[in-house]
Amino acid sequence: MAEALTRYLIRIEYDGTGLVGWQRQDNGPSVQQFLEEAAEKLTGQPTAIQGSGRTDSGVHALGQAAHLDVPAHLDKRAVMRGLNAWLRSDQIAVLSAEQVGDEFNARFDAIERRYLYRILDRPVPSAINRHRLWHHKVPLDETAMHQAAQHLVGRHDFTSFRATQCQANSPVRTVDALTVSREGDEIHIIAIARSFLHHQIRNFAGSLSLVGRGKWTESDLKAALEACDRSAAGQTAPAHGLYLTDILYPEQK
Amino acid sequence: MAEALTRYLIRIEYDGTGLVGWQRQDNGPSVQQFLEEAAEKLTGQPTAIQGSGRTDSGVHALGQAAHLDVPAHLDKRAVMRGLNAWLRSDQIAVLSAEQVGDEFNARFDAIERRYLYRILDRPVPSAINRHRLWHHKVPLDETAMHQAAQHLVGRHDFTSFRATQCQANSPVRTVDALTVSREGDEIHIIAIARSFLHHQIRNFAGSLSLVGRGKWTESDLKAALEACDRSAAGQTAPAHGLYLTDILYPEQK
Numbered sequence: 001m002a003e004a005l006t007r008y009l010i011r012i013e014y015d016g017t018g019l020v021g022w023q024r025q026d027n028g029p030s031v032q033q034f035l036e037e038a039a040e041k042l043t044g045q046p047t048a049i050q051g052s053g054r055t056d057s058g059v060h061a062l063g064q065a066a067h068l069d070v071p072a073h074l075d076k077r078a079v080m081r082g083l084n085a086w087l088r089s090d091q092i093a094v095l096s097a098e099q100v101g102d103e104f105n106a107r108f109d110a111i112e113r114r115y116l117y118r119i120l121d122r123p124v125p126s127a128i129n130r131h132r133l134w135h136h137k138v139p140l141d142e143t144a145m146h147q148a149a150q151h152l153v154g155r156h157d158f159t160s161f162r163a164t165q166c167q168a169n170s171p172v173r174t175v176d177a178l179t180v181s182r183e184g185d186e187i188h189i190i191a192i193a194r195s196f197l198h199h200q201i202r203n204f205a206g207s208l209s210l211v212g213r214g215k216w217t218e219s220d221l222k223a224a225l226e227a228c229d230r231s232a233a234g235q236t237a238p239a240h241g242l243y244l245t246d247i248l249y250p251e252q253k
Numbered sequence: 254m255a256e257a258l259t260r261y262l263i264r265i266e267y268d269g270t271g272l273v274g275w276q277r278q279d280n281g282p283s284v285q286q287f288l289e290e291a292a293e294k295l296t297g298q299p300t301a302i303q304g305s306g307r308t309d310s311g312v313h314a315l316g317q318a319a320h321l322d323v324p325a326h327l328d329k330r331a332v333m334r335g336l337n338a339w340l341r342s343d344q345i346a347v348l349s350a351e352q353v354g355d356e357f358n359a360r361f362d363a364i365e366r367r368y369l370y371r372i373l374d375r376p377v378p379s380a381i382n383r384h385r386l387w388h389h390k391v392p393l394d395e396t397a398m399h400q401a402a403q404h405l406v407g408r409h410d411f412t413s414f415r416a417t418q419c420q421a422n423s424p425v426r427t428v429d430a431l432t433v434s435r436e437g438d439e440i441h442i443i444a445i446a447r448s449f450l451h452h453q454i455r456n457f458a459g460s461l462s463l464v465g466r467g468k469w470t471e472s473d474l475k476a477a478l479e480a481c482d483r484s485a486a487g488q489t490a491p492a493h494g495l496y497l498t499d500i501l502y503p504e505q506k
Binding site: 013014015060062080084090091092093094095123124125126127128130132 | 266
């Protein structure tokens, strides 16, 4: 008889550079594939890893969450250490493992997703962080950006900020918080919601940058939202400025 | 008759990963080589670039300084933009250019050099910053490290913390400040002096880590200094945790 399985919630950091994103794809290496290969080595059997959601190619994570089932003799230390030991990419690290109930689902049980978008606001591109943030040559007004962003908070039809290929049934989402602040020569956009549409935060960042450089007013951003038309909003900001920072589950609230 | 030349002080950021360091070498690409090639494109003639000092292979810079002479019709904006436009590596960025007198020398006129050494102090290596800091699995006591570091401040014979291949005439240097502090799960060591010996800060970091993990007391560090023997001190910490952050010249003091 097969050994009983225990379900674990793991937290994952990754550098998305050169990866096709979270989800397995035919066209290149994914975080899920690396993790599932490590899990198979650890458990000795094919092991599915279910993430809290996808991230695009090039997007980073400081705290992606996922669940997997492992033979019950492995404790949380063995799961964390074993996955890291078997991972064939140093772009991925398992930060923690925590036992959860058999019904726990990293995708469906998530009650809050948190993202950070980093913009470098100076004349010269970054050498050190060139794959870690979006470079903007033109000075940005973070106060105007923050004020305009408040029109995007709350429950709205976000068709204007949704990728045309987005597969969600509804374009309606509730954004719990959207803040813009300056940290030295960086602009940080923090976005919090139960769930987001495809490209939603990168599209927020693209439109907010228009406000920041004075091309759009607060009212222009509001009008773009109300247009319910993707072509009414600004560009999709590049993937490499985006970080999935945290996923919250009920017991953490 | 050739056009008159104007001397410029430039500030440079670089990611040292995969480079042989600041100085031109036969065995791989250097920051100096990339900059001199860009300068030749900009000025139309071979142009030497003199740095404030060398950095080892893998060491990063947020504010390296150097000087070069360019035809007088180029203003500071043209120098900064032109060098960046011609640079064939996105690991290097020229942050600023400032006109200086014909006698200015980036190496000999420097009155203060500032470095940062970053240690990641957590069980799991960093995925995002794996080429940007030294990973320490074992918890470090930054208070003990800071206290012990104060024995290294002042004028001393630093033979114990000097690379055996160091070419300086004297092992005596004056360390103006050496501080150790915690920033979340990182330990930051900041070192300030007019000049340092080869590997001096990486050797400080290696020995201070012994204090941080409780293997050495403050007195052990003091004894290592007084031994004037490289083998009495700890390991050389890896290059990729070290950042040259700033070079000061008299007019800035």
